Amino acid sequence: MAEITGRELHLVKKALAIAVLAIERQPGPFQSYSDMQDMKGLLDLLVPGDTELAFYARSARIAVTGDTD
Numbered sequence: 646m647a648e649i650t651g652r653e654l655h656l657v658k659k660a661l662a663i664a665v666l667a668i669e670r671q672p673g674p675f676q677s678y679s680d681m682q683d684m685k686g687l688l689d690l691l692v693p694g695d696t697e698l699a700f701y702a703r704s705a706r707i708a709v710t711g712d713t714d
Contacts, residue, residue, distance in 0.1 A: 654691070661688050662705035670709065 649657055661684050668681040692698045706712055 662701040666705040
């Protein structure tokens with residue numbers, strides 16, 4: 646398995662956070678709940694603490710909604 650570090654790891658974390666938020670916002674039967682849960686699990690493994698997780702959640706919110714607050 647390839648080792649992902651540095652910028653690549655940052656991009657994986659950010660992509661996962663964006664995907665989780667996008668899936669959460671998808672209503673009804675098209676929401677891929679199991680994928681979202683798996684992505685959240687991967688984020689928990691990759692992000693060591695709540696502060697960094699909050700950073701990626703905010704980054705995802707800005708990317709998906711354009712909302713900075």
